[in-house]
Amino acid sequence: MARPLRFPFKRLVAFDQQMLDAIEAWRRQQTPIPSEADAVRQLLAKALRLGSDQTK
Template sequence: MAKPLTYTNKVLIGFTDEQIASVDAWRRAQSDLPNRSEAIRRLVEKALDGGQTSN
């Protein structure tokens, strides 16, 4: 079994209940159902890439 990715930089941020619900709805629509942290990483990357990231 492959070792999972380790992220060395941790950031504590707050979300409203509505924001978490939106993140959860987005992640459930993904074919591989990422966990919440991975979903947030993907959404941030997508925003930084101008929306060009797939998934």
């Protein structure tokens, strides 16, 4: 039996070099260092939480 997908929805996202460098710098400050995919998910989740806090 196949294991269930943790993230069943996939998206292709393009970044410029400046954004990739910023993501990489953020990743290197985390313990443990997340994968690039996890880093993008974490940063996006943080941005969405901050955005929803500002609209209240």
